[in-house]
Amino acid sequence: MIERAPRVQSVTRFSTLERVEHGAVMTLFVVLALTGFPQKFYDHRWAQVLTGWLGGVDTARWFHRAAGLMFGALLAAHVLRLAVSVVRRTTTLSMVPTRRDVADAIQTINYYLGSGDAPRFDRFDYRQKFEYWGMLLGSAVVVGTGLALLFPIRTASWLPGQLIPAAYVAHSQEGLMAFLVVIVWHIYNAHLNPDVFPFDASIFTGEISAHRLEHEHAIEYERLAQGATGMPVQTPDNPYRRLSWPVQLVVAPIAGAVFAMLLPALGMGVVVKAAFDAMTGRRTRRGQGDSQDRQAVARTS
Amino acid sequence: MTADGRFVIALACWILFVTAPASAQPSGRSEPVDNATCLGCHADASLAIKAADGAGISLHVSENALAGSVHAKHACVDCHKAMAEIPHPAMALASKRTLTVALNEQCRACHFANYTKTLDSVHQLAVARGDRMAPLCVDCHGAHDVKKPSTPRTLVSQTCAKCHEGVAAAYARSVHGQDVSKDNPDVPTCVDCHHAHDIAGPHKTEWELRLPDMCGRCHADAAKMKKYGLSTNVLRTYLADFHGKTASLRRDQGTPVSGAVVARCPDCHGVHDIQKTKDPQSHVIKANLLQTCRQCHPGATGNFPGAWLSHYEPGLHKAPLVYAVKVGYWLLIPFMIGGLGLQILLHLWRLSGIR
Numbered sequence: 001m002i003e004r005a006p007r008v009q010s011v012t013r014f015s016t017l018e019r020v021e022h023g024a025v026m027t028l029f030v031v032l033a034l035t036g037f038p039q040k041f042y043d044h045r046w047a048q049v050l051t052g053w054l055g056g057v058d059t060a061r062w063f064h065r066a067a068g069l070m071f072g073a074l075l076a077a078h079v080l081r082l083a084v085s086v087v088r089r090t091t092t093l094s095m096v097p098t099r100r101d102v103a104d105a106i107q108t109i110n111y112y113l114g115s116g117d118a119p120r121f122d123r124f125d126y127r128q129k130f131e132y133w134g135m136l137l138g139s140a141v142v143v144g145t146g147l148a149l150l151f152p153i154r155t156a157s158w159l160p161g162q163l164i165p166a167a168y169v170a171h172s173q174e175g176l177m178a179f180l181v182v183i184v185w186h187i188y189n190a191h192l193n194p195d196v197f198p199f200d201a202s203i204f205t206g207e208i209s210a211h212r213l214e215h216e217h218a219i220e221y222e223r224l225a226q227g228a229t230g231m232p233v234q235t236p237d238n239p240y241r242r243l244s245w246p247v248q249l250v251v252a253p254i255a256g257a258v259f260a261m262l263l264p265a266l267g268m269g270v271v272v273k274a275a276f277d278a279m280t281g282r283r284t285r286r287g288q289g290d291s292q293d294r295q296a297v298a299r300t301s
Numbered sequence: 302m303t304a305d306g307r308f309v310i311a312l313a314c315w316i317l318f319v320t321a322p323a324s325a326q327p328s329g330r331s332e333p334v335d336n337a338t339c340l341g342c343h344a345d346a347s348l349a350i351k352a353a354d355g356a357g358i359s360l361h362v363s364e365n366a367l368a369g370s371v372h373a374k375h376a377c378v379d380c381h382k383a384m385a386e387i388p389h390p391a392m393a394l395a396s397k398r399t400l401t402v403a404l405n406e407q408c409r410a411c412h413f414a415n416y417t418k419t420l421d422s423v424h425q426l427a428v429a430r431g432d433r434m435a436p437l438c439v440d441c442h443g444a445h446d447v448k449k450p451s452t453p454r455t456l457v458s459q460t461c462a463k464c465h466e467g468v469a470a471a472y473a474r475s476v477h478g479q480d481v482s483k484d485n486p487d488v489p490t491c492v493d494c495h496h497a498h499d500i501a502g503p504h505k506t507e508w509e510l511r512l513p514d515m516c517g518r519c520h521a522d523a524a525k526m527k528k529y530g531l532s533t534n535v536l537r538t539y540l541a542d543f544h545g546k547t548a549s550l551r552r553d554q555g556t557p558v559s560g561a562v563v564a565r566c567p568d569c570h571g572v573h574d575i576q577k578t579k580d581p582q583s584h585v586i587k588a589n590l591l592q593t594c595r596q597c598h599p600g601a602t603g604n605f606p607g608a609w610l611s612h613y614e615p616g617l618h619k620a621p622l623v624y625a626v627k628v629g630y631w632l633l634i635p636f637m638i639g640g641l642g643l644q645i646l647l648h649l650w651r652l653s654g655i656r
Contacts, residue, residue: 042546048553057550112647149543152608153600161607165615166623168543173630177637185641194652264640271643 010207011224021078022203025135028071033179035064040172065150072143075136086248093240094123096252097133097259101126105266113270120218127189130263131181133256138178145171334385339377340364352394366446380407398433404444405437412438418498426502436464450497454481457490471573476580478573487525503572510552512565513539538612539566562597569593585611 014022035054038047039061054060085091104119105126111118124132145167148155152164190200195216202208214221240248240255342348343362350358367373378385381404394400409416416438419425427435441460442450451457458481462469472478472491480488494515495501501508517536519525526533539545547563562568567575569585576583584593590606598605615623 038550039546042549043540048550051550051553057547109644109647112644112651114651153598153602153605156604156608157600157602159604160622161604161609162620162622164608165542165610165620166626169615169623169626169630173626173634177630177634180634180638181641184638184645188645193648263644264637267640267643267647268636270647 010209011213012206013202013208013213014206016206019203019206021074024074025071028067028074029178029182031063031067032071032175035060035067036172036175037179039064040176068143068146068150071139072147075139075143079136083249086252087245089245092123093238093248093252095129095132096238096240097126097129097255098239101129101259102262105263109266109270121216122219123217125217126259126263127185129256130260131186131189133253134181134260135178137253137257137260138174138181141174142171142178145174334376334378334387336367336377338387339381339384340367343377350394352396352399354396356397358394358397358400362445370443370445370447371449372445372447380404382407396433401437401439402433405439408438415498418496422496422498422500423502423505424500451490451492453484454486454490455484457492461491468573475571475573475575476577477575487519487528489519509562509565510548512567513545513548516566532612534614535612538610538614542609564597568596 034050038051038054039057041047051057051060054063082091086093104121107116107119108126110116148159148164148167149171155164155167190196190203191198208217210221213224240251243251340362343360344364346359346361348360350360352358362377372380383390392400392403419438424436428437439447440463442448448456450460458469458472458478469491473482477488481490495503503509513536520531521533521536523533540549544564548565551563570578571584574582578585580586581588583589587606590609591601591603594601594606594609610620610623613619615621615627617624
């Protein structure tokens with residue numbers, strides 16, 4: 001397979017629309033964070049200084065609301081675009097997490113811990129799916145709660161008033177969480193990760209080098225290589241494709257949400273397991289399989 | 302009084318002055334005049350002159366009032382410096398007020414700090430507008446009978462009530478005003494909020510921005526509030542809410558305020574007519590709350606006041622939904638960032654080859 005690798009140096013990975021979407025989200029995210037956090041941390045000196053630089057809290061709020069409405073419009077357009085493509089069956093659903101992504105995540109952690117090889121990924125790896133769904137669902141929370149806060153009278157005219165302070169807490173905390181995920185996860189995976197350091201430019205150029213594709217998305221790379229040789233291109237394996245579109249529209253965000261919770265749980269699980277191992281006297285990970293077997297034997301006997 | 306009459310009085314004063322005993326004269330004075338000299342004429346209750354507008358100006362000074370005042374030990378000429386010259390120099394007085402305005406300057410000599418503060422006050426703005434009746438020092442403090450201004454404390458609102466009658470009446474019925482008449486030292490009088498000398502206009506931005514802290518000075522004071530069974534959370538919960546954050550940021554951002562007014566303590570609780578929150582007259586009792594919200598949010602409906610947690614911290618019994626969201630994120634954020642961060646650390650650990 002490798003000797004038949006395409007001669008192209010790079011492959012188009014993101015459409016112009018997707019690149020524009022990323023650019024818009026990035027810009028709006030910065031504006032929203034800059035104008036939002038001084039309001040959240042109003043009693044810190046830096047927040048007051050920053051608010052002053054922004055021209056006062058009222059000006060900052062104006063920008064926050066304008067950017068928020070644009071962000072909401074962007075989210076609505078994105079969801080609508082995807083919904084249409086789901087209905088017309090023109091999407092491969094390659095971003096929806098599957099059982100395989102859970103297995104990949106576990107295998108990756110095991111690989112980090114020293115057992116086995118790193119998994120091979122398709123078009124989007126589990127980290128990217130996590131980030132996409134985290135972003136999408138987090139955006140739904142901040143846009144929804146943001147609208148409730150922008151129109152409190154209308155909200156309270158048909159919903160309990162207590163939803164407004166609840167929306168306030170959710171908006172503020174979800175924004176903080178999104179910011180921290182971007183700082184920790186996105187900045188690591190797109191910038192600081194030694195594999196891509198200093199900068200994974202794919203989302204800006206739309207291109208990925210064949211070398212990187214082969215390394216980071218081996219399954220997709222092989223499929224593309226197959227197509228380049230004139231052989232019929234395999235449809236990527238995705239269990240959701242067998243479902244009817246209304247079911248897909250419901251299941252996809254649920255799968256995304258579950259996976260967005262599962263991935264940090266796996267990280268936490270490593271700690272819990274290490275603590276458990278320490279308590280039960282298991283020392284090394286290398287002999288883990290043996291000791292498990294031994295315990296199983298001990299239990300049955 | 303005719304010019305002849307004035308001359309007679311001046312002459313009498315002069316005679317008294319030159320014949321006064323030397324022992325009563327304070328030492329070091331170039332033209333020593335003691336109070337007895339002055340009272341020699343001014344104790345006369347009928348002593349008066351006429352201003353150019355025809356109004357009579359009594360020149361009578363009550364010896365008792367003077368003796369009971371905080372200035373009892375001062376010489377008349379300490380304030381009435383020009384009157385040390387006997388016979389007194391002629392003064393052209395358009396009205397009685399002209400004399401008061403002219404004498405007002407005398408207070409500055411000793412009370413420089415407070416005098417200077419009044420220059421920033423809303424009363425001084427009225428003076429600058431040309432309002433002859435705008436209050437000067439003596440209008441509040443009295444002239445010859447000047448006393449400690451806040452003993453008893455009811456004296457303060459009585460003084461302000463001379464002009465601000467309606468406000469003083471509302472205050473007298475309020476939770477603060479009712480207690481001040483019992484001489485309770487904890488409740489604020491007019492000047493505790495408005496200040497005595499640098500009284501800011503209540504519609505000035507600086508005044509509006511300092512409001513929460515002003516109320517918080519007492520209402521966030523645990524020792525003081527304990528006496529009345531009041532919560533000191535009120536300031537913190539207000540500041541953590543949308544209205545309070547806006548007020549704080551506007552105060553501290555160092556730029557001019559551009560937005561609409563944001564609710565501060567008196568906007569909900571009332572300005573001078575503040576009542577206990579459980580009083581049926583209170584603006585913030587549940588029955589009146591929607592009406593209070595509508596002052597700023599005209600379209601508000603029945604559910605809207607529920608958006609305000611009445612200074613309570615969300616908890617299982619108060620605003621459980623808000624509490625659930627709060628606790629949910631307290632758990633979710635460390636879980637999310639910790640879970641992802643650990644995976645990054647594991648990756649770096651693997652790459653570093655330490656293991």
